[in-house]
Amino acid sequence: MKIHNQNSRRKFLQLIGATSLITATSPLSSFAAQAKAEERILRYDKKIGSIDKVRLGVIGYGVQGHFDLATALKVPGVELAGICDLYTGRLENAKEQFGKELYTTNNYMDLLDRKDIDAVFICTTDVWHARITIDALKKGKHVYCEKPMVYKISEGYPVMDAAKKYGKVLQVGSQRVSSIGYAKAKELLAAGEIGKLNMVNAVYDRQSSIGAWEYTIPKDANPMTTNWDKFIEATEKMSFDAKKFFWWRAFKEVGTGVAGDLFIHLLSGTHFMTNSLGPETIYSTGQFSYWNDGRNMPDVMSGVMQYPKAKEHDAFQMTLQVNFISGTGGQEIIRLVGSEGTIEVNGNNLSIKHSLMPEAPGFGGYDSLFTFSKSMQDEMQKDYNAKWTTDQRNKKTKEAIFFKVPEGYNDHLDHITNFFDSVRTGKQVVEDATFGFRAAAPALSCNESYFTRKIIQWDPVEMKLK
Numbered sequence: 205m206k207i208h209n210q211n212s213r214r215k216f217l218q219l220i221g222a223t224s225l226i227t228a229t230s231p232l233s234s235f236a237a238q239a240k241a242e243e244r245i246l247r248y249d250k251k252i253g254s255i256d257k258v259r260l261g262v263i264g265y266g267v268q269g270h271f272d273l274a275t276a277l278k279v280p281g282v283e284l285a286g287i288c289d290l291y292t293g294r295l296e297n298a299k300e301q302f303g304k305e306l307y308t309t310n311n312y313m314d315l316l317d318r319k320d321i322d323a324v325f326i327c328t329t330d331v332w333h334a335r336i337t338i339d340a341l342k343k344g345k346h347v348y349c350e351k352p353m354v355y356k357i358s359e360g361y362p363v364m365d366a367a368k369k370y371g372k373v374l375q376v377g378s379q380r381v382s383s384i385g386y387a388k389a390k391e392l393l394a395a396g397e398i399g400k401l402n403m404v405n406a407v408y409d410r411q412s413s414i415g416a417w418e419y420t421i422p423k424d425a426n427p428m429t430t431n432w433d434k435f436i437e438a439t440e441k442m443s444f445d446a447k448k449f450f451w452w453r454a455f456k457e458v459g460t461g462v463a464g465d466l467f468i469h470l471l472s473g474t475h476f477m478t479n480s481l482g483p484e485t486i487y488s489t490g491q492f493s494y495w496n497d498g499r500n501m502p503d504v505m506s507g508v509m510q511y512p513k514a515k516e517h518d519a520f521q522m523t524l525q526v527n528f529i530s531g532t533g534g535q536e537i538i539r540l541v542g543s544e545g546t547i548e549v550n551g552n553n554l555s556i557k558h559s560l561m562p563e564a565p566g567f568g569g570y571d572s573l574f575t576f577s578k579s580m581q582d583e584m585q586k587d588y589n590a591k592w593t594t595d596q597r598n599k600k601t602k603e604a605i606f607f608k609v610p611e612g613y614n615d616h617l618d619h620i621t622n623f624f625d626s627v628r629t630g631k632q633v634v635e636d637a638t639f640g641f642r643a644a645a646p647a648l649s650c651n652e653s654y655f656t657r658k659i660i661q662w663d664p665v666e667m668k669l670k
């Protein structure tokens with residue numbers, strides 16, 4: 205069904221914010237940022253006139269399932285058709301929210317069998333992502349799958365193959381890939397704003413129990429209410445453990461730790477900005493610092509990755525860090541370091557600082573010169589003065605630049621809108637299965653490196669472990 209509705213267009217523009225107005229009055233915004241923001245509104249202005257209705261099913265209606273669905277329903281033409289979850293309380297919550305008539309089930313295959321569903325969001329525990337994605341594509345559904353695309357590296361090719369074979373849209377849910385802030389950073393990096401990239405330092409720190417994944421466990425959690433037998437169909441057989449159901453990230457049997465939860469965001473963002481296909485060596489180390497709650501995945505972890513020189517970029521190193529008991533109070537920063545400056549990505553905002561070397565080599569000051577005889581010092585100073593002008597000896601300066609996205613800007617809405625654009629128009633998705641796998645594999649390799657204490661060798665072009 206086509207929608208020709210000015211009201212929904214207006215409503216949508218309100219939801220994404222009065223972008224052009226806000227950027228115009230922001231003292232930090234550049235002309236380029238304004239142009240970018242205005243371009244987004246124009247893009248939607250064009251499309252909104254005739255958009256197909258898309259009927260959506262949600263599989264996994266926990267925290268992110270709620271956020272993803274609420275965001276999807278802001279996109280005009282998207283309608284909720286059904287919700288699947290294993291925990292009874294979340295299906296009750298779904299009916300409380302959307303009415304008793306809403307189709308709900310705890311069997312995702314039943315939801316996939318429904319003819320009135322065009323697309324599904326997969327927001328389950330990581331261990332189920334690959335299996336449900338393949339089943340959904342096979343059933344002819346378009347898929348938006350949360351990150352990490354896979355729980356195991358061996359699942360990557362089957363998912364990529366299914367995306368090709370069934371010809372449906374598959375987009376992975378790393379919303380930073382659709383951020384106008386990240387797009388600006390990508391553009392500036394390619395334009396040589398910070399010289400040649402040689403290092404990326406990425407940090408995602410937290411300091412709270414919720415941040416460390418200790419979400420509230422409902423009082424009625426038991427093997428029946430959580431459909432535990434179904435839950436462990438995708439894992440090794442385990443007796444019921446409410447923590448493994450509700451705090452799954454912290455357990456290797458069901459989750460992927462900080463690497464799969466947060467390194468993956470830092471990797472997706474970095475791959476997007478640098479156009480990189482990925483690293484060739486991966487090393488990681490971790491420790492248990494504070495959250496003594498039975499978890500078997502570290503709460504403090506670092507990774508070091510070597511990205512080889514490629515046609516897309518020069519060789520660079522990436523360091524990744526997550527600290528769940530960080531006295532910083534929490535921070536999320538990706539700092540791209542080049543030979544002439546840095547781009548710091550903080551949330552969706554950017555700060556660009558420059559540091560340029562003088563043309564002339566150093567001479568004097570903290571140098572060996574003062575240790576020579578007076579006559580040698582004088583003679584060499586004369587030579588230096590004759591060779592280099594004052595201008596060549598001075599460090600050049602270049603102003604810092606800040607880019608702020610408009611207030612209320614939401615990269616998640618952009619990412620989900622991009623997904624529905626692809627569903628409707630068949631245009632290339634912003635984060636396809638290959639991109640998703642190229643980010644997931646190094647993240648998962650961090651866990652492998654942590655457990656085996658080995659450096660993992662990865663072929664980023666062929667996407668294979670070496």
Ligand SMILES: NC(=O)c1ccc[n+]([C@@H]2O[C@H](COP(=O)([O-])OP(=O)(O)OC[C@H]3O[C@@H](n4cnc5c(N)ncnc54)[C@H](O)[C@@H]3O)[C@@H](O)[C@H]2O)c1
Binds near residue numbers: 435
């Ligand atoms: N893009 C982001 O910024 C972002 C943020 C948070 C979470 N996530 C991702 O979203 C996913 C869900 O995370 P969450 O925080 O919502 O977890 P959650 O524990 O709150 O919710 C997961 C839900 O999946 C359900 N589930 C598990 N297996 C199922 C199955 N076979 N069929 C149907 N339902 C099933 C569970 O019952 C649970 O309600 C994860 O993959 C996570 O990495 C992404």
